[in-house]
Amino acid sequence: MQQAYIQFEDVKKVYHMGEVEIPALDGVNFSIDKGEFVIIAGASGAGKSTILNILGGMDSLSSGRIFVDGQEISRYTSKELITYRRYDVGFVFQFYNLVQNLTALENVELATQICRDPLDVEQVIQQVGLAQRRDNFPSQLSGGEQQRVAIARALAKNPKLLLCDEPTGALDYNTGKAILKLLQDTCRKNGITVIVITHNLALAPMGDKVIHVKSGKIDSIEINEHPMDVSLIEW
Numbered sequence: 001m002q003q004a005y006i007q008f009e010d011v012k013k014v015y016h017m018g019e020v021e022i023p024a025l026d027g028v029n030f031s032i033d034k035g036e037f038v039i040i041a042g043a044s045g046a047g048k049s050t051i052l053n054i055l056g057g058m059d060s061l062s063s064g065r066i067f068v069d070g071q072e073i074s075r076y077t078s079k080e081l082i083t084y085r086r087y088d089v090g091f092v093f094q095f096y097n098l099v100q101n102l103t104a105l106e107n108v109e110l111a112t113q114i115c116r117d118p119l120d121v122e123q124v125i126q127q128v129g130l131a132q133r134r135d136n137f138p139s140q141l142s143g144g145e146q147q148r149v150a151i152a153r154a155l156a157k158n159p160k161l162l163l164c165d166e167p168t169g170a171l172d173y174n175t176g177k178a179i180l181k182l183l184q185d186t187c188r189k190n191g192i193t194v195i196v197i198t199h200n201l202a203l204a205p206m207g208d209k210v211i212h213v214k215s216g217k218i219d220s221i222e223i224n225e226h227p228m229d230v231s232l233i234e235w
């Protein structure tokens with residue numbers, strides 16, 4: 001069978017909390033093409049982060065299969081997962097997680113030291129709009145600027161996938177919008193597959209594909225033939 005670039009097949013995840021079993025994912029199926037800009041939407045607790053963490057090799061699945069670029073990552077050993085996380089996956093979180101005593105530039109450089117084929121750091125810093133702020137420490141940057149550093153850090157690794165878990169969750173409206181625009185532009189310009197989690201449904205029109213998650217299951221999948229530019233979306 002021909003596999004998509006990313007494919008989830010009947011993926012289940014059960015967390016065990018003492019005697020209690022929490023079915024975080026209950027048979028999840030979807031596929032994503034290379035270079036797609038994908039939104040994963042759903043209420044808090046729906047299972048969005050679990051999907052992204054498993055796809056990013058940060059968490060294991062209980063059953064099912066996951067393919068990425070022809071490899072079945074759900075069969076990876078922990079050693080193979082280290083390599084996968086290091087070379088193939090860029091991750092952006094809600095709370096930036098920058099090293100506080102390194103400048104913007106140094107934070108990005110640090111990440112490139114552990115990868116195979118990094119992009120030019122100066123160029124990436126420029127791409128995210130931080131050329132003027134490259135020598136500032138995180139405490140001297142706004143939230144939006146810190147998130148740009150985090151995006152640059154993830155991009156500089158030249159990953160196959162850019163996974164973003166609520167990247168605008170801690171930002172105000174306009175800053176959040178600018179960050180989403182940067183992610184959408186990056187997807188288009190770099191041809192990288194970008195997946196963004198949000199609980200904001202107003203964002204749905206910007207995705208090539210929108211995967212709606214509800215109680216650990218896929219509720220629906222929308223394909224937008226003409227995804228909207230973020231700057232045209234009001235929410």
Ligand SMILES: Nc1ncnc2c1ncn2[C@@H]1O[C@H](COP(=O)(O)OP(=O)(O)O)[C@@H](O)[C@H]1O
Nearest residue numbers: 015022024042043044045046047048049050051
């Ligand atoms: N490490 C964990 N241990 C136990 N339960 C977890 C863990 N991570 C997530 N869960 C539970 O799994 C469900 C889905 O969580 P999550 O994927 O974080 O949802 P979302 O990101 O959509 O808010 C929730 O009920 C959550 O409490």
Ligand SMILES: [Mg+2]
Nearest residue numbers: 048049050165
């Ligand atoms: Mg979450």
